Structure formats: C-alpha cells, structure tokens
Amino acid sequence: MCQLLGMNANTPTDVMFSFTGLATRADEHKDGFGIAFFEGRGLRHFVDHCSARASPLAELVKHYPIKSDNVIAHIRKATQGQVALENTHPFQRELWGRYWVFAHNGNLVDFNPRLHAAFKPVGQTDSERAFCWLMQELAKAHCDVPSIAELSATLAELMPQLARHGTFNMLLSNGQALWAHGSTHLHYLLRAHPFGPARLSDEDLSVDFAHHTTARDRVAVIATEPLTRDEAWVAFAPGELKVFVDGVLLSR
Numbered sequence: 001m002c003q004l005l006g007m008n009a010n011t012p013t014d015v016m017f018s019f020t021g022l023a024t025r026a027d028e029h030k031d032g033f034g035i036a037f038f039e040g041r042g043l044r045h046f047v048d049h050c051s052a053r054a055s056p057l058a059e060l061v062k063h064y065p066i067k068s069d070n071v072i073a074h075i076r077k078a079t080q081g082q083v084a085l086e087n088t089h090p091f092q093r094e095l096w097g098r099y100w101v102f103a104h105n106g107n108l109v110d111f112n113p114r115l116h117a118a119f120k121p122v123g124q125t126d127s128e129r130a131f132c133w134l135m136q137e138l139a140k141a142h143c144d145v146p147s148i149a150e151l152s153a154t155l156a157e158l159m160p161q162l163a164r165h166g167t168f169n170m171l172l173s174n175g176q177a178l179w180a181h182g183s184t185h186l187h188y189l190l191r192a193h194p195f196g197p198a199r200l201s202d203e204d205l206s207v208d209f210a211h212h213t214t215a216r217d218r219v220a221v222i223a224t225e226p227l228t229r230d231e232a233w234v235a236f237a238p239g240e241l242k243v244f245v246d247g248v249l250l251s252r
Contacts, residue, residue, distance in 0.1 A: 002089070002105040004186070005073040006171040006222035008178035010246035012039075012067035013219055017207050020062065021200040021227035022073055032076040032088035035061055036101040037068035038175035043099040047088040051075075069246075070173045074103040079126075086123035090171075091131050093119060095138065096145040098174045102131040105224055106167030106183060130162050134172070148177050148250070152243045155179055159241055171222060178244045180222045182236025187226050189233050190249060191219040198228040218247030 005022045007015045019035065033055065034047035048057040074089035090103040104127035111126055118139065119132035134155075141154045155172075159181050162168045169186045172179040180186060193216070195209035222244070226233035236242065243250040 002103075003075045003224045004103055004105050004169060004171050004222065005071070005224075005227075006103075006173070006178050006180060006244075007068070007071040007219065008173075008222075008244035008247055009069045009217070009219040010248075011217055012069055013217070014212070015066050015068065015071045015073075016062065017198075017200070017205070018221055018223070018227055019066075019073055020205060021203060022075060022223070031083045032085075033058060033074065034076075034088050034090050034103070035066075035071065035073040036090045036092060037066055037071040038099070038101075038173070039068060041098065041175060043092065043101065043175070045090070045092055045101070047085060047090075049083050049085045049088050070175050070178055072101045072103050072171045072173055072178075074105075079107045082124065084123065087125045087128070089127060091128050093131065093135050095135050095174075096142075098145065098176075100135060100172065100174045102134070103127075103171050104130060105169040105185070108162065108165040108168065111162070111165040126165075130168070130170075133162075134158060148243065148245060151177075152179065152241070152250070155181075156241050160239065163239060169224065176245070177250075178220070178222070179241065180236070180244070181239075181241045183238060185224050186236040187223055187233040188236070188242065188244075188249070189221045189223075189226070189228075189231055190247070191217075191221070191231075192247070193217065198231050201225075201227060201229045220244040220247050220249065 199206040
C-alpha cells in the first residue's frame with residue numbers, strides 16, 4: 001500500500017519535518033513520490049516515478065522553502081498501472097476555476113465508471129479514475145463552488161460508492177479545506193498552542209515547534225501511519241470522512 005501525508009493550517013506552515021518522515025518510508029514504497037501545495041489560489045506540483053530516497057527532485061523539494069496552508073504528499077507502492085510519471089500521485093484537475101489535488105492509498109477492484117470528456121484519466125491507475133469520477137460527480141451535483149459544508153455532504157454520499165470496490169484511503173483539497181477519508185489505515189494529529197517537541201518515528205530527527213510557531217497557529221497533519229512517536233495521533237474509523245479547515249477538525 002502507498003503512504004499518504006496531508007497538512008492543513010491556518011497560516012502558511014513548513015511541512016518539511018513531516019515530509020522527511022514520509023520520505024524515510026520510501027524504501028518499501030519506491031514506485032514514485034509526489035507533493036502538491038497551495039500558494040493562495042496557485043498550486044506547486046512536483047512528481048517523480050523514482051523513489052523519494054533516490055530522486056533528485058525529492059532532494060530539490062527537501063530544500064525548497066515550502067510554506068503552505070494545504071499540502072498533499074504521497075509515496076507510491078504500485079498496485080494498478082505501471083511505474084510511470086503519469087501514474088504518480090498526487091493528481092490535479094481544475095473545477096469551478098480552482099485547482100483540486102487528490103492522492104489515494106488502496107486498491108479498487110472492478111471500478112470502471114463511465115467518464116465524460118471533462119475528466120479523463122491520463123494514466124492507468126484506479127486512483128486517477130476515482131479522482132476523475134469524484135470531480136465529475138461534484139460538477140454534476142453543484143453548478144458553482146458550493147460551501148465547504150455542502151461539498152462535505154456531497155463527498156460523504158460519494159465515498160461509500162468508491163469504498164465498496166476495495167480499500168479507499170484518500171486526501172483531497174481545493175486550497176480551501178482538506179478532506180480525508182479512511183478505509184483501513186489513516187491517522188490525524190492536531191497541533192495548537194502550547195506547542196512542544198516532536199520526534200520522528202522512522203528517523204533520528206526532532207523539532208521543538210514552540211520555537212517556530214505563535215500562539216494563534218493551528219496545524220492538522222494526516223498520515224497513513226503516525227509520523228511521530230510522542231504525539232497524540234488519532235485513528236480514523238473505517239468509512240470515516242473528516243474535514244479540516246484552518247488547522248481545525250470540523251464537526252459534521
């Protein structure tokens with residue numbers, strides 16, 4: 001299975017501590033990596049079909065001063081589709097004049113929806129097909145950008161239709177919010193004042209967030225498996241959809 005990382009914050013925030021923890025797991029998940037992060041309405045999107053352990057692009061990303069309030073990253077262990085650039089997550093599309101980013105961990109069996117011309121997969125993965133279908137169904141359900149609450153309600157109706165085909169852990173963002181659906185393995189963490197130290201689970205690296213934050217900062221981190229060993233990660237229940245805005249978990 002692949003590994004997911006998402007971050008949602010109320011102010012542009014450095015994600016490289018968490019990304020370093022994710023990239024450490026690329027020894028097993030070596031079939032590509034990618035990261036997408038919003039800057040206002042704009043989007044920076046980096047993908048490579050090489051392992052995050054060996055990719056020169058991964059080294060570039062590690063030294064890029066990423067500051068964003070919505071980030072989605074992924075390291076791939078291929079289940080459907082060859083190891084190729086077009087099959088590397090996260091995927092992006094445009095809808096209602098906004099960029100959308102999607103990454104998936106799992107395997108969908110016999111999922112071959114009818115897709116119209118506006119949303120067609122470029123690669124061969126079940127993940128990109130699922131993303132295209134989600135975008136298509138959202139476009140059919142709403143004629144313009146709906147509220148986050150309305151989007152969340154529509155997504156809550158769509159998720160079970162995908163999950164019945166297999167394992168469907170996913171992250172989705174349009175720069176306004178971060179939606180996360182857990183099918184098997186997905187965890188989240190909320191950081192807020194007073195901030196403290198954290199140490200990565202898979203790497204001898206620690207940081208004291210108190211030195212890099214203010215009292216008003218709020219950050220939500222979502223990952224397939226907990227990235228740190230000394231923080232209060234919470235597991236998603238099977239079939240659970242969560243919505244994060246400004247570093248806060250919204251109640252639904």
